[in-house]
Amino acid sequence: MLEGLKEFASEFFVTGDPLIYGAMVAIGITTIAIVAVLTYFKKWGWLWRNWLTTVDHKKIGIMYIIASIIMLFRGGVDALMMRLQLAMPNMDFLHPEHYNQVFTTHGTIMILFMAMPFMFGLFNVIVPLQIGARDVAFPFLNALSFWLFFLGAMLFNLSFVIGGSPDAGWLSYPPLSELSHSPGVGQNFYIWGIQISGIGSLATGINFMVTIIKMRAPGMRWMKLPMFTWSVFSTCIIILFAFPILTVTLALLFLDRFAGAHFFTLDLGGNPMMYINLIWMWGHPEVYIVVLPAFGVFSEIVSTFSRKKLFGYKSMVFAMLIISFLSFFTWAHHFFTMGSGADVNAFFAVTTMLIAIPTGVKIFNWLFTMYRGRIRMATPMMWTLAFIPCFIVGGMTGVLLSVAPADFQFHNSYFLIAHFHQVLIGGVVFGYFAGLYYWWPKMFGFQLEEKLGKWAFWTWNIGFYVCFMPQYAVGLMGMTRRLSTYGWDTGWWELNFVSTIGAFLMGVGFLFQVAQIADGIRKYKSLKASGDPWDARTLEWSIPSPAPEYNFAVTPRGDDIDEWWEEKERRAKGIYPPEQKLEPIHMPKNSGIPFVMSVFWFIAGFGFVFGWLWMAILGLAGVGICMIARSFSYDTDYYIPVDEIKRTEASLRGSV
Amino acid sequence: MAQAAAKHGENHAHGHDHGHHDPQEMKILGFWFFLISDVILFSVLFATFIVLRDNTAGGPILSELIKMPGVIAETFLLLTSSFTSGLAVLAMNQGKVKQLINWLIVTAVLGAGFLALEIYEFVEMVHEGFSYTTSAASGAFFTLVGTHGLHVSLGLIWMIGLMFQLKKRGITDVTRGKINVISLYWHFLDVVWIFLLSIVYLMGVM
Numbered sequence: 001m002l003e004g005l006k007e008f009a010s011e012f013f014v015t016g017d018p019l020i021y022g023a024m025v026a027i028g029i030t031t032i033a034i035v036a037v038l039t040y041f042k043k044w045g046w047l048w049r050n051w052l053t054t055v056d057h058k059k060i061g062i063m064y065i066i067a068s069i070i071m072l073f074r075g076g077v078d079a080l081m082m083r084l085q086l087a088m089p090n091m092d093f094l095h096p097e098h099y100n101q102v103f104t105t106h107g108t109i110m111i112l113f114m115a116m117p118f119m120f121g122l123f124n125v126i127v128p129l130q131i132g133a134r135d136v137a138f139p140f141l142n143a144l145s146f147w148l149f150f151l152g153a154m155l156f157n158l159s160f161v162i163g164g165s166p167d168a169g170w171l172s173y174p175p176l177s178e179l180s181h182s183p184g185v186g187q188n189f190y191i192w193g194i195q196i197s198g199i200g201s202l203a204t205g206i207n208f209m210v211t212i213i214k215m216r217a218p219g220m221r222w223m224k225l226p227m228f229t230w231s232v233f234s235t236c237i238i239i240l241f242a243f244p245i246l247t248v249t250l251a252l253l254f255l256d257r258f259a260g261a262h263f264f265t266l267d268l269g270g271n272p273m274m275y276i277n278l279i280w281m282w283g284h285p286e287v288y289i290v291v292l293p294a295f296g297v298f299s300e301i302v303s304t305f306s307r308k309k310l311f312g313y314k315s316m317v318f319a320m321l322i323i324s325f326l327s328f329f330t331w332a333h334h335f336f337t338m339g340s341g342a343d344v345n346a347f348f349a350v351t352t353m354l355i356a357i358p359t360g361v362k363i364f365n366w367l368f369t370m371y372r373g374r375i376r377m378a379t380p381m382m383w384t385l386a387f388i389p390c391f392i393v394g395g396m397t398g399v400l401l402s403v404a405p406a407d408f409q410f411h412n413s414y415f416l417i418a419h420f421h422q423v424l425i426g427g428v429v430f431g432y433f434a435g436l437y438y439w440w441p442k443m444f445g446f447q448l449e450e451k452l453g454k455w456a457f458w459t460w461n462i463g464f465y466v467c468f469m470p471q472y473a474v475g476l477m478g479m480t481r482r483l484s485t486y487g488w489d490t491g492w493w494e495l496n497f498v499s500t501i502g503a504f505l506m507g508v509g510f511l512f513q514v515a516q517i518a519d520g521i522r523k524y525k526s527l528k529a530s531g532d533p534w535d536a537r538t539l540e541w542s543i544p545s546p547a548p549e550y551n552f553a554v555t556p557r558g559d560d561i562d563e564w565w566e567e568k569e570r571r572a573k574g575i576y577p578p579e580q581k582l583e584p585i586h587m588p589k590n591s592g593i594p595f596v597m598s599v600f601w602f603i604a605g606f607g608f609v610f611g612w613l614w615m616a617i618l619g620l621a622g623v624g625i626c627m628i629a630r631s632f633s634y635d636t637d638y639y640i641p642v643d644e645i646k647r648t649e650a651s652l653r654g655s656v
Numbered sequence: 657m658a659q660a661a662a663k664h665g666e667n668h669a670h671g672h673d674h675g676h677h678d679p680q681e682m683k684i685l686g687f688w689f690f691l692i693s694d695v696i697l698f699s700v701l702f703a704t705f706i707v708l709r710d711n712t713a714g715g716p717i718l719s720e721l722i723k724m725p726g727v728i729a730e731t732f733l734l735l736t737s738s739f740t741s742g743l744a745v746l747a748m749n750q751g752k753v754k755q756l757i758n759w760l761i762v763t764a765v766l767g768a769g770f771l772a773l774e775i776y777e778f779v780e781m782v783h784e785g786f787s788y789t790t791s792a793a794s795g796a797f798f799t800l801v802g803t804h805g806l807h808v809s810l811g812l813i814w815m816i817g818l819m820f821q822l823k824k825r826g827i828t829d830v831t832r833g834k835i836n837v838i839s840l841y842w843h844f845l846d847v848v849w850i851f852l853l854s855i856v857y858l859m860g861v862m
Contacts (some may be wrong), residue, residue, distance in 0.1 A: 013787060058661055137682050137684075137686060138683075138686060159824035186693045199785075202693055205689075206689040206693070207686070209689055209790065210682050210685050210686045210689065213685065214677050214681070214682050214685065215677055215682075229793060236795060240689060240692060240693055240696075241692075241696055243693070244693045244694070244697040244700065245696060247697060247699050248697055248700040248701060248704075249700070252704065252799070255795065255799065259789070260788065260789035261788060261789060261792075261795035262711075262713075262789070262791060262792040262795050262797070262798065263704065263792060263794075265710065265797060267713075268713040268715075268790070268791050269708065269711025269712060269713040269792030269793060270708075270711070271707065271711065271792065274704065274707055274708070278700065278704075561701075590815045624813075628817055631814075631817055631818075631821070631834075632817070632820075634825075634830065641677055
């Protein structure tokens, strides 16, 4: 009995690596601590009522961002482990197999479980406020999207201590990811973790498209829409067309592994190249999915902190829509070297270069917005300014890579690694940090102090260049990606060593940010923010910080691009809007179903990972019952009475 | 108070909501977007099927296994069910609950008949040595056609659930929205079947 249990445990848990034992202990202690604290302070009811069952888009947004920052930490630790392993030749810090797992989870987590939720967090917090809406179109679905993402991410992370991590690269190419080459459960964790959270992403895309189309404030015509909301809209178009491709691709890979199909196998007629085409048909648009909202953030910030209207509003909108269209015609540039032929390569080289044009238009628009503006150097603006040169260099190395013949030299080298980290960190991470700092007071009602933020900014930025500039060079010297070790004779070690120092500097930058937030929470009472702490321009700044649960006491109008700025100008001239009568506000009720349904998805996913069909069926049955329960529940909304609105407004505005 | 208000909201969904958005209309728009995503999903499966359909690895060839009479009967059942689901919506618009439920029952029975024939066809193919794991071509065929079959099955469960709601609540703004959505879904399955018929079956036997 005991022997059997022991054998099961050694199969089930990952054993034999001191790093992982350490992590297991840390996870165990953290879990016990969380449970103990919640029980001691009697916070379980609070957690359930205020967070787990909430359908309030602002709270959902905050949960997305918290989860994303935790994932940034995990992905970051993965990155530092890799950089340690590569710091010196012949290092013996990570075994090759472990190294494969670390780079696979680093990539997957950073794109799917860090960038995506951070972006959805900003969507959730800001879009309804910017367009003057009370909520998103489908609040229940919104909560479901979040919990699907969260439990999908947890399932993926579990692989690290239970069963073993995936190790076939972040896009899981066959035949490496097929049963013949990856017989363990790692790839199943990859498939189901992404599949479950991917359903949530698709639902979010649909939800925000309908929200933006149908719920804009009266007077807010399409060409009056704030630029961040425009960027969200173009992103959602890409999500709608790209994510179903991912769903099918992962499902087919799973059918190969689980049901013995032959879509991508090497035998019985399977075609691995089919997978690579499909995954990049999702994967390349995905890059634009994460970067477009960052462009939206920059547009808001540049205009606010230069105290000027955004230059070239219309060209900005068209540039975004053109990017979302072109993003679907560039996927083959990821495999120029696979023998598609000159015509195909030429087509995709040209479309890839074309995308640089609308992107360049945006850069000029931001620069012209700053020209003759009255610029203030607050942290959101600093991140925006740092983005511009970083993204220009990253974009230009991208154009170098898109020259198909030259790509035969760059392909899979560290030059490529440096390029995409430069656009993804310089574009996406800098953008989301800027957005987090910019909207922080709106989310939490207090302002972060800038001093530690500036320390964080400088260490991050210096660290970034120290880390990635050497990688361009070492790539041209012949170092390829996914290499777990190298010898003294290669001549790569000095550059790698410098690069590792840079990576740790970025880690220090992250610690400064954590310290800044912790410091802010400690002193939040003295840092209380007004409704409009940045003297900003769009509607979200016209209401108190943090926004009340119903957002707007009376429906605002959106007749101008910078409606709140115009309103302030009008008020300065003594023109006040007519007093509007308060009416009861229609709100959705909280629901436990999204959380419970996602837990069942998690159970189903876990069952499929280990091939325990009974558990998978149990989980899917639970999902079905939750759907039916939702369809049969009619008591899903309520009204906030006028008295309560008056009380809330008085207490929020009184303290401003 | 809140309950009374909720009931109020249910019966006049667009009465009290500051005039600018009707929840049922938003649901239908959202559902259209969902259908677009489903179109993409099927397109990928079609593409996979087209790429892999000749990769039979020496096993049986699909075109020799297709029996057109069965396929034509399936087509007839599904197309008729789409028509009767249209009649159900017509009955709903005239406010006739009983007729509405009856037409939904006819639709569901026709849909179930389609599924039964499809399953029979699959079983026959497996008997002739064309099973899921035989080759890339067989896997692509069963996945593509089977995904459509899965959609039909889920639609049936959904439709039965809605019949119970109609019985209990009659035709309200909310149930009207739900019936509109499922009829949209059912017509969509019909359109997908037309593509299956032409690309998988007709192009297969020709």
